[in-house]
Amino acid sequence: MSLPDIVSVEDLFDSPVRAAATISPDGTRIAYLAPWKNRLNIWVHGVESDADARCITADETRSVFHYQWTDDPRYLLYLQDTAGDENWHTFRVDLDDPEAPAVDLTPFPGRIATFELLGGKPGKALVYSNKRTIELMDVYELDIATGELTLLAENPGKVASWLSGRHGELFAIGLTPVGDVELMRWESDTATLRTIVVYDGADYTLGLYPTVVTPDGTGIWVGSNEGTDRMRLVRLDAATGKQTAVDSHPTFDIDVRAQVAGGFALPLIQDGRTGELLGVRYLGARQVIRPLNDRFAEILAALQTLSDGDISALSSDRDGRRWVVSFNHDRQPGLTYLYDHDTGQSRLLFAPLPHLDPDVLAPKTPVTIQSRDGLDLHGYLTLPVGVEPTALPLVLVVHGGPWTRDAWGFDPGVQLLANRGYAVLQVNFRGSTGYGKAFTKAGVGEFAAAMHDDLIDSVQWAVQQGYADPDRIAIFGGSYGGYAALVGVTFTPDVFAAAIDYVGISSLANFLRTLPAIARPHLANNWHRFVGNPDIPEQEADMLARSPITKVDEIRTPLLVIQGANDVRVVKAESDNLVDALRARGVEVEYMVKEDEGHGFVNPDNVIELYHAVDRFLADHLGGRRGSAGGS
Numbered sequence: 001m002s003l004p005d006i007v008s009v010e011d012l013f014d015s016p017v018r019a020a021a022t023i024s025p026d027g028t029r030i031a032y033l034a035p036w037k038n039r040l041n042i043w044v045h046g047v048e049s050d051a052d053a054r055c056i057t058a059d060e061t062r063s064v065f066h067y068q069w070t071d072d073p074r075y076l077l078y079l080q081d082t083a084g085d086e087n088w089h090t091f092r093v094d095l096d097d098p099e100a101p102a103v104d105l106t107p108f109p110g111r112i113a114t115f116e117l118l119g120g121k122p123g124k125a126l127v128y129s130n131k132r133t134i135e136l137m138d139v140y141e142l143d144i145a146t147g148e149l150t151l152l153a154e155n156p157g158k159v160a161s162w163l164s165g166r167h168g169e170l171f172a173i174g175l176t177p178v179g180d181v182e183l184m185r186w187e188s189d190t191a192t193l194r195t196i197v198v199y200d201g202a203d204y205t206l207g208l209y210p211t212v213v214t215p216d217g218t219g220i221w222v223g224s225n226e227g228t229d230r231m232r233l234v235r236l237d238a239a240t241g242k243q244t245a246v247d248s249h250p251t252f253d254i255d256v257r258a259q260v261a262g263g264f265a266l267p268l269i270q271d272g273r274t275g276e277l278l279g280v281r282y283l284g285a286r287q288v289i290r291p292l293n294d295r296f297a298e299i300l301a302a303l304q305t306l307s308d309g310d311i312s313a314l315s316s317d318r319d320g321r322r323w324v325v326s327f328n329h330d331r332q333p334g335l336t337y338l339y340d341h342d343t344g345q346s347r348l349l350f351a352p353l354p355h356l357d358p359d360v361l362a363p364k365t366p367v368t369i370q371s372r373d374g375l376d377l378h379g380y381l382t383l384p385v386g387v388e389p390t391a392l393p394l395v396l397v398v399h400g401g402p403w404t405r406d407a408w409g410f411d412p413g414v415q416l417l418a419n420r421g422y423a424v425l426q427v428n429f430r431g432s433t434g435y436g437k438a439f440t441k442a443g444v445g446e447f448a449a450a451m452h453d454d455l456i457d458s459v460q461w462a463v464q465q466g467y468a469d470p471d472r473i474a475i476f477g478g479s480y481g482g483y484a485a486l487v488g489v490t491f492t493p494d495v496f497a498a499a500i501d502y503v504g505i506s507s508l509a510n511f512l513r514t515l516p517a518i519a520r521p522h523l524a525n526n527w528h529r530f531v532g533n534p535d536i537p538e539q540e541a542d543m544l545a546r547s548p549i550t551k552v553d554e555i556r557t558p559l560l561v562i563q564g565a566n567d568v569r570v571v572k573a574e575s576d577n578l579v580d581a582l583r584a585r586g587v588e589v590e591y592m593v594k595e596d597e598g599h600g601f602v603n604p605d606n607v608i609e610l611y612h613a614v615d616r617f618l619a620d621h622l623g624g625r626r627g628s629a630g631g632s
Contacts, residue, residue, distance in 0.1 A: 003386045004360040006627050007419045009611045012412040015040055015063070015604045016352030020313065021336050023047065023324045024073040025272065027317030029095075030324060030338070030349070031069065031076060038604060039063045042078060044095060047322065047338070056093050057102055063602055066262060068115075071122045075144055077115055078102075084566040084598020086516075090115045090127060092144060105147045106131075112518070115142065119215075119275050120166035126152070128162055135517045137162065139170060139186075153186050156193065160522040162186075163220075165213035166275050171196075171220060171238070173208055179524035181207055183220070185238060197241040199226065201525040203437050205403050209259040210267045213238075215275035221246060221268060223254045229436035231256070233268075233280055247280050247290055253434050255283035260404040265312050269296070273318040283434055285366035285378070286310055286408050287328075299323065299341050306337050306346060310409065324349070330364040330382075332356075333410035360385065362418035364408055369427060369461045371454050375442065378435065379427035379458065380406060383467070384418045392423040393472035393622040394462055396455060396488075399426065400479030402443065403526060405434040416611060420624040422474075423467050429454035431530065444530050447508070448487045448546035455484060456492060471497065472622045476614070478502035478600060479570060486548035486578070489557040498621035500614060502562045503570050503599055506578040507550075508543040509534040514571045552581045558621045560590045562610060564597035590617065 019040070021032040028047055033040040036055045040063035045053035057064055059080060067078035076093045090113050091102045106113030106127060113129040127140040127149060136155035139162050142148070153162070158174040165171075170186035172193055179201040184193040199208065203225055212221045214235065224234045224243065232248030258264040269279040269289070278296040282288045287310040291297035299320070303311060309329030313336075316323045326336040334352035339345075362382045369377045383389045395417050399406045406426040414424045428435065429451050431443020443451050455475070462468040475488040475496050482504015489499045505511045512520075512527055512534050523533075531546070532539030544550050559582070563575040575591070582589045592613055594606045601607045612627075619626040 003384060003421055003625065004419070006625070007356070007360060007415070009416065009608055009615060009627055011353070011355055012416050013604065013607045013611055016334065017354060018043075018336070018350040019334060019352045020065070020067075021324050021326065021349060022069060022313070022315040023317055023322055023338075024069050025071055025318045026073050027319070027322045029073060031067065032336075032350075033064065033067075035604075036060070040065065042067050042076065042093065054098065056095065056098070057091075059102075062596070063604070065602070068117065070117060070125070070144055071119070072144070077105075077117075077125065077144070079114060081598075082566075083596045084564050084600075084602065086112070086568050086598060088112050088114050090125075090142070092147070103147065105142060105144075106149075110134075112137070116164055118164065118166060118168055119273075121168055124168075126162075126164050126168070130518055135521065137518065139164075141168070152188070153191070158182075158193070159184075160207060163211050163213060165217040166215055167217055169213060169217040169238075171211075171213065173211065175201065175522060175524055179529075181525070183208060183211070183222075183236070196220075196238060197236060197243075199224075202441065202529065205433070205440055205526050205529075206259055207522075207525070209256050210254065212268050212270070212277075214277075221277065223256060223267070225437045229438050231437075246277070247292060249282040249288060249290065252282035252284040252288060253436065255281040255287060256433060257283070257404055257407070260401055265314065269314060271320060272316055273320070283405075283407060295320070299339075302341065302344065302346075303337075303339060306339070307332075307335050309335065328409040329358075330408060330410055331358040331361040331415075333412075360419070361415050362424075364411070364414065366408065369458050371430070371450075371457050373450070375430060375439070375454070377427050377429060377454055377458060379425065380408065381462075381467070382414050382418050382424040382426075384421050384423065387421065389423065390466050391469040392467060393421065393474075393618075393624050394423040394425060394459070394468035395474045395476055395618065395622075396459055397424055397426050398455060398475065398477030398481035398484040399428070399432070400477065400481050401433075402429070402431045402451070402480040403433050403440065405432045407434075413611065413614075416615065416627075417618070417624075420615065420619065420627065422618070422622065422624050423462065425458055425462055425468075427455060427458040429458075447483075447531050448491055452484065452487050452491060455488070456495060459495060474498040474500070474618055474622055476500040476502070477504065479504065482570070483508075483548070487546075489559060490548040490551035490554045493554050493557055496557050498558045498560075498618060500560045500562070500617065501575070501578075502610075503564060503567055504561075504574070505547075505570055506574045507547045508532075509540050509547065510549075510577075511570060511574060512543075514573070516568050549578060549581065552578060553585070555582060555587065558617070560592070560613060560617045562592045562601075562613075563594075564599060564601060565593055565595045566598045569599040 015035040037060040041057040108131040139153040159172040231253040233246040307327040309327030312328040313326040482501040
């Protein structure tokens with residue numbers, strides 16, 4: 001037995017040939033992302049053939065990721081920030097004027113402006129922006145064709161997020177003074193908020209999600225765990241606050257990953273024309289979609305014959321006849337099909353990474369590990385292909401958030417590691433979401449404590465099962481995962497032979513003090529509840545005791561630190577301070593900073609350089625096989 005041929009970093013991390021396809025409302029055109037000048041841009045072609053494909057945006061600085069058709073297939077809207085600063089702007093593309101550049105409809109320097117389409121008001125969208133006051137998001141109505149913005153609602157100071165109905169009905173979510181989650185309706189005639197219902201904030205770490213206004217505007221579909229450990233879907237009456245059951249899964253939570261990170265499919269599947277609820281996504285070891293009407297059940301059954309992956313992106317024309325569907329698969333990413341429900345015919349539109357051979361890639365296997373205090377920790381083990389899975393070097397990959405979870409599907413970083421001969425373990429430690437509210441709340445007060453114990457218990461499980469060599473174990477994570485990597489080499493320095501901190505937190509107190517102003521008023525049920533408030537001296541002391549920066553003298557493990565200079569969530573000082581302290585002691589630490597990136601690298605040249613560094617670093621310190629010598 002032997003490992004398969006080396007898969008290059010470029011083959012895994014260069015831009016996909018195509019990705020993120022959606023069909024126009026009239027069913028005549030397909031939009032997608034594809035490279036132009038080494039950046040992803042929006043392209044469009046006719047539904048019958050890609051012979052007329054043309055690039056309709058021209059961003060050569062930063063890849064485009066978030067776009068949407070409007071009700072008029074002449075226009076698309078998309079979001080873009082500047083070098084990762086997360087000050088999103090809303091842009092319009094006019095397909096009837098191919099020579100015209102994209103128009104920034106929200107040219108507010110240093111401010112955020114995201115959009116939401118209004119299904120019942122053709123030609124209109126809502127824009128949420130903090131252009132008036134940096135700490136507060138207000139609501140504007142956008143005329144898509146003219147770009148005119150009309151202020152609809154000024155944030156009175158308590159609104160964390162807004163949501164709208166198809167005809168412009170406005171609702172808001174905020175926190176009460178004691179931290180409970182309040183769902184409110186905006187009364188436009190009096191410019192006031194009326195409380196509909198209040199939920200116990202301790203049960204809603206990131207607030208209410210999903211929250212979608214029903215097509216008639218009289219109710220809200222809400223992801224609720226009131227009276228139960230699992231998140232189910234209910235309908236909330238907008239007038240009375242009465243809650244009625246809509247759908248649930250006997251063991252799985254609604255899949256809410258889209259709340260935390262872009263790129264995940266929305267949990268509620270709706271009819272593009274009417275807004276009718278068609279299905280709900282749930283997530284266990286794999287995804288389950290529960291259809292809510294007979295016609296969509298037929299469509300779903302037909303789509304599921306196209307691939308044995310999980311359905312990810314899904315769009316249809318207004319009539320629900322033609323569908324574009326993408327699949328998430330652990331070894332064959334993003335296969336995308338066009339399906340015609342009237343004829344039953346389908347065809348493959350593209351594979352994003354057609355050069356990858358699924359037989360060379362490694363399957364991701366669900367595992368369950370018991371923590372030292374008896375909790376079931378669900379995760380995934382990826383073993384290299386072609387070698388005996390015994391006493392392997394192992395990389396523990398820790399997810400960010402921490403209020404999200406790892407799931408089954410394609411992960412190029414995991415595939416790189418497996419191809420180099422490493423076992424890869426991903427574990428959903430306590431505090432992760434998706435396993436019931438009790439499991440999430442078990443992380444309260446457990447940063448650098450039981451949450452880290454779960455990671456150590458998982459490593460010990462891999463050793464006891466014979467998969468891992470205890471002397472060749474690395475920890476690698478981004479954001480919270482970067483913090484976990486630093487905790488690993490400060491609180492448990494004997495466990496790991498190497499560590500990679502990617503945009504990770506070194507000081508919990510400094511992290512919370514430097515979060516964007518718009519985020520700080522809404523931390524009661526997540527960071528303040530789980531970790532503490534740095535403005536309270538005794539809580540700040542506890543936070544510092546749980547911070548790697550205070551135990552930096554314990555670091556003797558080889559360390560690679562990676563940071564985006566424009567990161568507004570985990571600011572560059574978090575990495576600078578750690579690296580400076582180590583270098584002051586004469587400790588060697590590798591430090592990669594990219595001036596044109598934020599909280600996670602986006603541009604393919606930077607991502608490729610990052611993973612060349614990871615590849616070389618782990619080969620040096622764990623003894624896995626080395627890929628090509630690219631990067632710098």
